[in-house]
Amino acid sequence: MFKGLKIKSHIYVTMIELNLLFMAAGLSSRFGGGPKILCKVGPKNETIFEMNILHLKKYISPKKIHLICNAKTCDNILKEVSRVCEKYKIVAEISHNIQKSPPFRQKPWGTADALASAHKYIDDTFILLNSDDLYGEHTFELISTECDVSKNYIIGFKLGNTLMNGHKANRGFISLDSSRRINKICEKLNIERAYYNEDELNKQYVSVNLLLLQPEILEKMAIMMNTFKEDAGEDLSCEAMLPNFINNLLNNKELDLELLITDSKWCGVTFKEDIPMVKSILIG
Secondary structure, eight states: OEEEEEOTTSOEEEEEEEEEEEEEOOOOTTTTSSOGGGOBOSTTOOBHHHHHHHHHTTTEEEEEEEEEEOTTTHHHHHHHHHHHHHHTTOOOEEEEEEOOOOTTOSSOOOHHHHHHHTTTTOOSOEEEEETTEEOOHHHHHHHHHHOOTTSEEEEEEEGGGSOOTTOOEEEEEEEEOTTSOEEEEEEEEEEOGGGSOHHHHHHOEEEEEEEEEOTHHHHHHHHHHHHHHHHHTTOTTOOOOHHHHHHHHHHTTOOOEEEEEEOOOOEEOSSGGGHHHHHHHHHO
């Protein structure tokens, strides 16, 4: 599971072999259509997918790269994944599944359903990522050096490092018990930076859907989604948000989840207008 990589300073970096699971089934309606994973944001016009691979490849060796897609954009996404893997000589199994929606829904059920839909495709420890987010190179270094790969982790970002000025976003607020173990995750919707003071921005940790997980959670998520869909019926307002489902598992003592804190800045693309801002962050 571990490899040694010699870098220019003659220091050996420990690489860890893990599966990568990208959630890429969103319709990108606010973006104006087209999969955001293919959005060119890098200094040399690298796509978001390529930038994530560039950030993690020194520390994580992907065994499998699995994409959760929608039927309309899947082929283009898989072509990009194959191109990037060939470019950087990454030898990994590439697989995918389609996140399906019933005829009465135009949008997918949500991120919890996306994760549940992959339960037949992943059978080992994996990193879960949003396909339109960038988490920073140092974050992946922390995962490779600080995580016990037999456990479950949520990577916690400082709230202030995940909110761009003038943008509204959803964030999973993380609460800790007296032993500093995660005991609650609460999804807060349509928040923005101006709502919080500097203390809150620096001390509140949030989830942006970057987790290290064991495969057993996938079957649990699939069972929970079946119940959720039965209860929702044809209510179009129902959305299965991953932080809420994880919180249910925590409440039911079905998941032991540890917190890994990163000081990295998150950035992502919601609107086309975000692209220049993300590019400026990556150029630094």
